[in-house]
Amino acid sequence: MRLQTIRHADNRTQAVLATDSRWLPLPATDVGELIRHTEWRGTVTDIRRTASADDYLEQGTLPLASVVTSPRKIVCCGHNYRAHIREMGRPEPEYPTLFAKFADTLAGPHDDIELPDIARQVDWEAELALVIGTTCRAVTSAQARDHIAGYTAANDISVRDWQRRTPQWLQGKAFDATTPLGPAMVTADEIDPADGLPITCTVNGEQVQIGFTDDLVFDPAHLVSYISQFTTLAPGDVILTGTPGGVGAAAVPPRYLSEGDTITVDIERIGRLRNSIRFLPHDAYITRDKELAAYVEH
């Protein structure tokens, strides 16, 4: 199944099943809420069986929202593509490097990425993401497979100047609404990252990243297993599995995103994210004063 989350004119979001060129609306605010119902597969099948033509919408008639809008947890993995680790001359890591993002970092697959202009070094990171389907704690990799509802794509837009201010990356990874997620969650029975799906990123049409989803040091099931050793994962939780080589910070000289730049992330069989960068004057967020000016000037 190919599941998406659409945004209605009144800003309400809704999960939909994508079939051919149509959307079948489902009784959930987003794909995360949908899969929290244990019997969701049966529900979708029943709705599909009884739907009339009038129940469908034409695809593209409404904007897409983040495929999961409010995960309890987003866990991200760094340093995970073998080809990228080799090109950097690093040893293969023994453990996954993990950090967290907040739910409100998420954005729609085609949303503009708005950043305050105190963010200077804005970079891209194309990533395969997975969505947890059922609660798990301390599961093995073999068991973990059954807890993955499906796969989607993410662009872990990173503000490198903030990320590098301190040893912990959070502040460069947590600007509100800067991580597009989607365009669809493809259920795990229909797609397998071990098949080596190409994942690419372009900036203004120029390809900057390419990788294959079977090149992960820690594959999706391994990540779910590892993370579940210390924390309970629940339906709708999202794991970002890391980015291939070719980020802007690693270019010589480094290359960062400017106003109006358009970034695409494509994963075969999942689809495309396409987002443009917009810088807002810091005034748009704040009432300026001296203390804040000190930050802006850094």
Place this chain on the structure above:
Amino acid sequence: MRLQTIRHADNRTQAVLATDSRWLPLPATDVGELIRHTEWRGTVTDIRRTASADDYLEQGTLPLASVVTSPRKIVCCGHNYRAHIREMGRPEPEYPTLFAKFADTLAGPHDDIELPDIARQVDWEAELALVIGTTCRAVTSAQARDHIAGYTAANDISVRDWQRRTPQWLQGKAFDATTPLGPAMVTADEIDPADGLPITCTVNGEQVQIGFTDDLVFDPAHLVSYISQFTTLAPGDVILTGTPGGVGAAAVPPRYLSEGDTITVDIERIGRLRNSIRFLPHDAYITRDKELAAYVEH
């Protein structure tokens, strides 16, 4: 006001106002939910005015829960006490080192801290925490003061062997139910960390940490302002402000917690956390197999 969250026999939690030796139950599942209602101060005043003696409970008749049970965000600051930075011979940091915790890391002020025995180097971190009262983004330090609902205490129990496996600390900071928070939130009109409140930690009665809440490089208002530059803070969000010197990992030789060890965290005018460490066999969490054994053996 001194607000707490109690746990009823059916596991339901409820916010209460602590007055002398009594609790006045309030219409909210926890202090976080209480302060999400804009008019919560008026509500508490009204309830108090109209309460009869029968509406009160005796304090101590029910266990306490984490004072906020489900914050949308928990942001933690490392390297923040000047005395500790000096004793480590480090320069004063220019920016706060920030990382995130998940809501289900939280535990009650007197709960046992249960850890799977794959956690080997378990350490303490006494911390002043603050609770956000009203939504804010990109506020100055002066404005930030008005967005702090109150202050509480935390013990940021850290699993150092996991924390140090990779450059990012998350996996050592995110074991479920290992961060006691409470015992009360004292509203910001009644307490000011700039007064230099003593914060202490003991292990089995022996004092291991002492600090003063006016010794922070980045004080509570500064942290709220800084964090609000990149993310929206909302009522019930929690910020942990860092720990003074004297953690076990910094002792020579390092000292970690064992089964049955009891840790207290005291902050003057807020109160005491008192928690004992319990290690559960990994079997209690999992069905063992070879892959997992590999983790256990590390």
